[in-house]
Amino acid sequence: MRPRVELSQVSKIYSRSAGGAVAAFGKRLLGLPAAPRNGAGKVAVDAVSLALRAGERLGIIGSNGAGKSTLLRMIAGLAAPSSGRIDVEGQVTAIFTLGLGLKEDLTGRDNIYVDGEVQGKTRREIDRVIDEIVAFADIGDQIDHPLRTYSTGMKARLAFASIIHLSPEILIIDEALSAGDAQFSAKARAKMREICSRGKIGIIVSHAMPVVNDLCTRCVWMEGGRVVLDGDPDAVTRAYLESSWKRDEAALLDRFRRHVGAESARDGCHVLQLEAVAPGRPGHRPILFSGDDVEWNVCVSASVALAAPDARFRMERLDGLVVADSLLSVEGVRAGAPTGEAGFRIAMRPLVLGAGVYRATLDLLDRSVVVASRSTIVEVAVRQAPTGGKPVLLYPASVHAYPAVGVV
Amino acid sequence: MSVLGFDRHDGKLMWTFFSMNIRDKYLGSSIGSAWAVVNPLIMLGVVTFVFGYVFKVRLPGAETTLAYAAWLISGYGPWLATVEAITAASLSVVASAGLVKNMPFKTELLPVTAALTGLVPLGVSLGFLAVLLFADGNTLTWHAAFGVVVAALQFSFIIALGFFMSAITVFVRDFGFALPNILMAILFATPIFYPVQSTPAVMQTISAANPFYIIAEGYRRSFIYHLAPDAGGLLYVGGLSLALALVGLRLFRRCKGNFEARL
Numbered sequence: 001m002r003p004r005v006e007l008s009q010v011s012k013i014y015s016r017s018a019g020g021a022v023a024a025f026g027k028r029l030l031g032l033p034a035a036p037r038n039g040a041g042k043v044a045v046d047a048v049s050l051a052l053r054a055g056e057r058l059g060i061i062g063s064n065g066a067g068k069s070t071l072l073r074m075i076a077g078l079a080a081p082s083s084g085r086i087d088v089e090g091q092v093t094a095i096f097t098l099g100l101g102l103k104e105d106l107t108g109r110d111n112i113y114v115d116g117e118v119q120g121k122t123r124r125e126i127d128r129v130i131d132e133i134v135a136f137a138d139i140g141d142q143i144d145h146p147l148r149t150y151s152t153g154m155k156a157r158l159a160f161a162s163i164i165h166l167s168p169e170i171l172i173i174d175e176a177l178s179a180g181d182a183q184f185s186a187k188a189r190a191k192m193r194e195i196c197s198r199g200k201i202g203i204i205v206s207h208a209m210p211v212v213n214d215l216c217t218r219c220v221w222m223e224g225g226r227v228v229l230d231g232d233p234d235a236v237t238r239a240y241l242e243s244s245w246k247r248d249e250a251a252l253l254d255r256f257r258r259h260v261g262a263e264s265a266r267d268g269c270h271v272l273q274l275e276a277v278a279p280g281r282p283g284h285r286p287i288l289f290s291g292d293d294v295e296w297n298v299c300v301s302a303s304v305a306l307a308a309p310d311a312r313f314r315m316e317r318l319d320g321l322v323v324a325d326s327l328l329s330v331e332g333v334r335a336g337a338p339t340g341e342a343g344f345r346i347a348m349r350p351l352v353l354g355a356g357v358y359r360a361t362l363d364l365l366d367r368s369v370v371v372a373s374r375s376t377i378v379e380v381a382v383r384q385a386p387t388g389g390k391p392v393l394l395y396p397a398s399v400h401a402y403p404a405v406g407v408v
Numbered sequence: 409m410s411v412l413g414f415d416r417h418d419g420k421l422m423w424t425f426f427s428m429n430i431r432d433k434y435l436g437s438s439i440g441s442a443w444a445v446v447n448p449l450i451m452l453g454v455v456t457f458v459f460g461y462v463f464k465v466r467l468p469g470a471e472t473t474l475a476y477a478a479w480l481i482s483g484y485g486p487w488l489a490t491v492e493a494i495t496a497a498s499l500s501v502v503a504s505a506g507l508v509k510n511m512p513f514k515t516e517l518l519p520v521t522a523a524l525t526g527l528v529p530l531g532v533s534l535g536f537l538a539v540l541l542f543a544d545g546n547t548l549t550w551h552a553a554f555g556v557v558v559a560a561l562q563f564s565f566i567i568a569l570g571f572f573m574s575a576i577t578v579f580v581r582d583f584g585f586a587l588p589n590i591l592m593a594i595l596f597a598t599p600i601f602y603p604v605q606s607t608p609a610v611m612q613t614i615s616a617a618n619p620f621y622i623i624a625e626g627y628r629r630s631f632i633y634h635l636a637p638d639a640g641g642l643l644y645v646g647g648l649s650l651a652l653a654l655v656g657l658r659l660f661r662r663c664k665g666n667f668e669a670r671l
Contacts (some may be wrong), residue, residue: 073668076512080665097511103428117424118513120417252434 003090003169003201005052005075010084011225012070013041013210037395044070046225047084056201057192059212059233061240062222068205071222072172075203090201093119093168095159106145108150109134112162112291129165136187137161157184164191171195173204191216210235249286252357252379256318263375266366268303271374272341274362290353290382290394295347298362300372303339310365313346318357325391354391355382413656418514425521430495430528448488448529452481452536467603474544477608478537482631483624485533486559490620491564491591493526497570498577501582515664516657530559537631546632551596554630554637561642562623564649575663577581578579578670615657619645624636 073079076094116126219233275284315324363373460477500522626637
């Protein structure tokens with residue numbers, strides 16, 4: 001029999017109050033649908049339909065509280081849906097919290113047997129794979145010591161190893177692939193891929209997009225209990241990241257909104273635009289990465305002629321430290337130039353600022369007097385691994401080696 | 409083959425849970441599982457000492473005071489097992505919250521295995537009783553074998569109740585606090601400490617339908633009076649257990665999908 005998972009219009013509503021829970025319990029007894037009245041509960045999963053075929057590896061992503069774990073619990077049969085239908089063919093093996101089923105006083109080896117039996121295997125079936133499990137968990141002699149002497153990582157590895165070797169038909173893993181160190185995580189992913197290639201179904205929930213991309217053949221993005229996007233992992237994770245960037249950026253601009261805005265000191269003079277543009281990502285980007293080539297798009301306008309126009313670009317950290325302040329001589333903004341709009345770009349190739357929130361200001365000057373200005377906020381993030389301090393500037397280092405003749 | 413939706417594999421899993429329960433309960437104590445035996449022994453020893461030597465009660469027609477102690481223990485010993493089994497069964501789902509929330513498996517096995525932990529104090533009580541009867545010169549006869557039938561019915565009844573209680577305790581935690589008092593009330597309302605003949609007629613009628621009394625009487629007849637237990641009474645307990653188990657299982661299976669939300 002080939003495993004199959006099919007959900008149609010599945011919803012889960014948790015009642016918030018104890019009274020609601022008792023009411024739901026009563027309805028259960030009477031065989032009525034347990035869905036509370038409108039607004040009486042929290043909708044964790046909202047009318048989700050999904051069909052999985054043998055060999056598929058599904059990744060579920062989304063922010064906290066999106067309903068991912070609830071959905072998994074329903075597929076695993078731990079929770080009953082408030083409404084809708086779930087058809088699961090094949091035995092479900094699930095890891096929700098790694099190691100919770102483990103018994104502290106038993107040795108690792110005993111725990112493998114207990115775990116296996118709870119998962120529906122016979123002792124003989126476990127005998128057949130126990131050596132493989134012990135080798136995979138890779139915890140050495142510890143396997144014959146009580147579990148309470150294990151580190152958290154060792155427990156996680158043991159739990160993962162014992163479950164994944166019991167030839168699961170439908171394997172559900174909630175946030176557990178990150179167990180153990182990088183090496184173990186890679187081994188776990190390889191094993192998972194192998195299982196699914198044998199025609200089994202794998203479903204994982206993860207916040208690590210590279211893991212989802214690397215492992216899954218399909219990806220579902222959930223938000224507020226609903227499926228936002230379902231399809232190719234690469235496309236779905238990209239869309240999800242883009243959306244969370246946008247939310248972060250909106251939050252950043254909102255938090256520092258008093259630093260964002262434009263002023264005009266002389267009638268008809270305006271700075272129309274001050275936008276940071278990062279490579280490959282069109283539009284204003286309030287979150288920039290140090291080391292990237294960044295450009296500022298600027299547009300100024302004057303409906304009156306300026307006698308000695310000039311532009312000044314300034315960046316200061318929010319604690320008041322001025323990190324850049326320069327007068328720009330801009331083509332097209334010249335004395336006596338015809339009135340109208342002028343656009344120009346300020347290039348920062350690369351952006352060398354250290355991590356922090358900065359205010360960027362562009363002033364339009366006439367005879368050194370500010371006639372208009374516009375400010376905005378950018379946050380600079382750093383990709384480079386932290387080295388312990390917090391450098392203000394990050395110059396891209398280039399090293400040129402030459403023979404050290406006669407130095408010593 | 410499966411009975412009430414349980415198959416052979418579930419039987420093995422039940423054994424795993426059972427041995428784990430016994431081990432877990434006394435985990436961290438230096439003599440470990442031995443407490444499962446020592447605890448009821450102490451209780452029974454106290455009862456024997458008090459009613460055999462200190463407070464000399466004599467059953468009508470009996471010559472020794474030890475006879476009363478034996479008579480008392482034949483009812484009270486199995487009752488201790490009932491209390492342990494019912495309490496463990498009703499808390500079984502809540503106590504295994506970690507498993508219930510994280511592993512897909514037949515949760516209805518939990519009240520069953522938890523109830524079965526009562527077999528340990530039952531065995532200890534009956535063993536103690538056998539020794540006491542021997543000391544009193546009233547050695548067991550082959551009728552004692554009926555004790556197995558009585559025990560089977562006793563635990564069927566407890567397991568049937570366990571399905572209800574374990575499910576209810578998840579949603580109404582108060583039940584766990586009320587339970588000891590309810591059990592205490594049942595103990596005193598059941599002719600276990602006193603003979604049924606010394607109760608008013610109306611109580612005798614009620615006792616005839618009280619499964620706990622029928623069970624106590626079943627042990628007494630097979631161990632002390634060397635008689636076969638009352639077949640009608642046992643059939644009644646068996647029928648009642650089956651009916652309760654069917655309804656209880658149905659209820660349990662219907663609401664187990666909501667357990668994880670309340671644990």
